[in-house]
Amino acid sequence: MARLSNKVALITGAARGQGEAAARLFVSEGAQVFLCDVLEEQGLVLAAEISEGGRASFVRLDVADAGSWQSIVGDIEEQAGRLDILVNNAGTNVRHALTETTRDEWDRMLNVNLTGQFLGIQACAPLMKRTGGGSIVNLGSTAGIMGHPVAGYSTSKWGVRGLTKAAATELAAFNIRVNALHPGVVSTPMMDPESKLFRELVELTPLGRAGRPEEMAEVVLFLASDAASFITGIDLAADGGFSELGTYGAVWKHIHAAT
Numbered sequence: 001m002a003r004l005s006n007k008v009a010l011i012t013g014a015a016r017g018q019g020e021a022a023a024r025l026f027v028s029e030g031a032q033v034f035l036c037d038v039l040e041e042q043g044l045v046l047a048a049e050i051s052e053g054g055r056a057s058f059v060r061l062d063v064a065d066a067g068s069w070q071s072i073v074g075d076i077e078e079q080a081g082r083l084d085i086l087v088n089n090a091g092t093n094v095r096h097a098l099t100e101t102t103r104d105e106w107d108r109m110l111n112v113n114l115t116g117q118f119l120g121i122q123a124c125a126p127l128m129k130r131t132g133g134g135s136i137v138n139l140g141s142t143a144g145i146m147g148h149p150v151a152g153y154s155t156s157k158w159g160v161r162g163l164t165k166a167a168a169t170e171l172a173a174f175n176i177r178v179n180a181l182h183p184g185v186v187s188t189p190m191m192d193p194e195s196k197l198f199r200e201l202v203e204l205t206p207l208g209r210a211g212r213p214e215e216m217a218e219v220v221l222f223l224a225s226d227a228a229s230f231i232t233g234i235d236l237a238a239d240g241g242f243s244e245l246g247t248y249g250a251v252w253k254h255i256h257a258a259t
C-alpha cells in the first residue's frame, strides 16, 4: 500500500533540489501535493510532469510573506478540505563571513530559513487542528548542530531547532507532530559539486560521499508519515556521519593514511 495515500501535503521550496525530490516521492506514494516556491516556471513544469491524475499542483509562495501563507492555506482547505503534512523545506544561503555579511543578507537568511517556517506553522496548524492532526517537517542543517562560519545561515538553522521543539510542545495536544531533519552535504543547486567547499565536506563525511536529494526525501517521508506516529520534537541528522563522527573520523583517516 502507498505510504501516503489520502494525505494532503504542502512542500515549500519544491521547484528543485530536496523539495523537488520530496514532491516526486510524495506523489508516487499517493499524496496530493501542493508544491510551493518562488521559482514559478520550474515549479509549474515540475508539477505538470509529476501530477498523476491531478495530484500535484504548483502555487507561487514566498515563505517570508505572511499574507500569501494565509491565502494558500485557505485555497487548500477549499480544494482538499484538509492538510495533513507541511514540509518547511525552502532555504537560502549567502556564504559570506560574519564581518562581510550585509544587513540585507542577514535578514534574507533569517526571513526565509526561520521566519518562513514560523509563518508556515502558524498558517497551517489551525487547519490541521480542525481536521484531527498532522505532521510538520522542518529542514534544518548540520550548520544548526555544529559550529559553522556563515553566521546568518547557521543562526537560522539553530533557530529551526528551537522553533521545532516549541511547536512540537504546543501542538502535541492537537495530534500534530513537529520534527526537524538536518541534512549534511547534499548535491543540489545550493551546493555546487564543483566547489572546493563541496569537495572538502565530502572528504570529511565518514560515508565518503554527498547525500542524494532522493535519500533526504525518504527521511522526510518517514517523519511525515504514520510510520513515525510516536515521534515528535526530534532533531534527526541525515549526514553520512558528519556531525557525530566527522572530527574523529577525519583524525582516524589522517593517521591511517600516514601509517
Ligand SMILES: NC(=O)c1ccc[n+]([C@@H]2O[C@H](COP(=O)([O-])OP(=O)(O)OC[C@H]3O[C@@H](n4cnc5c(N)ncnc54)[C@H](O)[C@@H]3O)[C@@H](O)[C@H]2O)c1
Pocket: 012, 013, 014, 015, 016, 017, 018, 019, 036, 037, 038, 039, 061, 062, 063, 064, 089, 090, 091, 092, 112, 139, 140, 141, 142, 182, 183, 184, 185, 186, 187, 188, 189, 190, 191
Ligand atoms: N544542499 C545541502 O547541502 C543542504 C545541507 C543542509 C541543509 N540544506 C537545507 O535543505 C533545504 C533544501 O535545500 P536544497 O539543498 O534543496 O537547495 P535548493 O537551493 O536547491 O532549494 C531551495 C529551494 O527553496 C526555494 N526558495 C528560496 N527562497 C524561497 C522563498 N522565499 N520562498 C519560497 N521558496 C524559496 C528556492 O527557490 C529553491 O527551489 C534548505 O532548507 C537548505 O537550507 C541543504
